[in-house]
Amino acid sequence: MTLMRVGTSIDDPAPDEQSPTNEEADEESTLPRIRPPRLEYGDGAAMWRLARESGVLEENAEYTYHMFSHFFADACVIAEIEGKPAGFIAGFRPPDRPDAVFVWQIAVHPDHRGQGIARLMLHGLLQRLHPEVQFLEATVAPSNKASERTFRSVARELDTLCNEAVLFPADRFGGPSHEDEVLFRIGPVTAEAAAAYAPRMEQETAAAL
Numbered sequence: 525m526t527l528m529r530v531g532t533s534i535d536d537p538a539p540d541e542q543s544p545t546n547e548e549a550d551e552e553s554t555l556p557r558i559r560p561p562r563l564e565y566g567d568g569a570a571m572w573r574l575a576r577e578s579g580v581l582e583e584n585a586e587y588t589y590h591m592f593s594h595f596f597a598d599a600c601v602i603a604e605i606e607g608k609p610a611g612f613i614a615g616f617r618p619p620d621r622p623d624a625v626f627v628w629q630i631a632v633h634p635d636h637r638g639q640g641i642a643r644l645m646l647h648g649l650l651q652r653l654h655p656e657v658q659f660l661e662a663t664v665a666p667s668n669k670a671s672e673r674t675f676r677s678v679a680r681e682l683d684t685l686c687n688e689a690v691l692f693p694a695d696r697f698g699g700p701s702h703e704d705e706v707l708f709r710i711g712p713v714t715a716e717a718a719a720a721y722a723p724r725m726e727q728e729t730a731a732a733l
């Protein structure tokens with residue numbers, strides 16, 4: 525089984541590389557393809573739908589996702605399975621910390637969870653942005669165990685630190701009751717870890733699918 529498309533697709537693909545050829549399709553159709561979002565493919569709408577279908581994420585305006593896919597595409601990820609978006613990351617680079625990428629939202633469609641796709645997307649994102657980016661940040665609500673495990677697992681795989689501290693305490697939220705949002709700051713990520721781990725993840729995921 526060739527894994528090339530998974531590993532190479534993190535870069536913005538050329539238009540004639542958007543779909544596998546007929547010969548490749550049978551072999552590769554179940555492998556997640558990791559790539560940045562593209563406004564012209566309607567990825568903003570796909571991210572919005574995946575967020576709504578997540579059953580966990582707060583609802584946001586569809587416009588938000590078009591904005592991320594257009595203005596922050598380099599810090600966002602689409603995981604595509606059989607030509608359809610199955611997961612996404614909406615992230616950005618905090619202006620005062622250019623060595624970090626902040627993952628605002630990450631979601632995997634319920635049909636594809638537990639197959640390593642979230643970790644694959646995070647490793648792919650780091651691989652894309654390293655060496656400028658050496659820290660991965662996200663806030664996690666303490667009740668979201670899947671999210672907590674995802675980020676701790678990525679830190680372990682990268683053999684680096686995962687600092688956890690409340691960033692937005694529950695009492696700062698003005699709306700209906702809200703949990704603390706705990707900042708996970710993972711890093712620093714070495715060049716070796718950023719380069720080496722993504723291909724290993726691709727093989728693990730391919731085997732699980």
Ligand SMILES: CC(C)(COP(=O)(O)OP(=O)(O)OC[C@H]1O[C@@H](n2cnc3c(N)ncnc32)[C@H](O)[C@@H]1OP(=O)(O)O)[C@@H](O)C(=O)NCCC(=O)NCCS
Nearest residue numbers: 629630631632637638639640641642643670671673674677
């Ligand atoms: C969080 C989420 C993105 C994880 O995606 P995924 O592709 O299923 O995750 P992975 O398969 O890469 O697994 C990552 C880790 O999470 C663990 N995990 C996955 N689902 C879990 C669950 N329901 N409960 C507890 N742990 C879970 C896995 O066991 C793995 O941990 P390990 O490496 O220690 O074994 C997915 O559950 C999701 O979309 N949730 C809804 C949206 C959300 O809560 N996003 C996070 C806040 S922005």
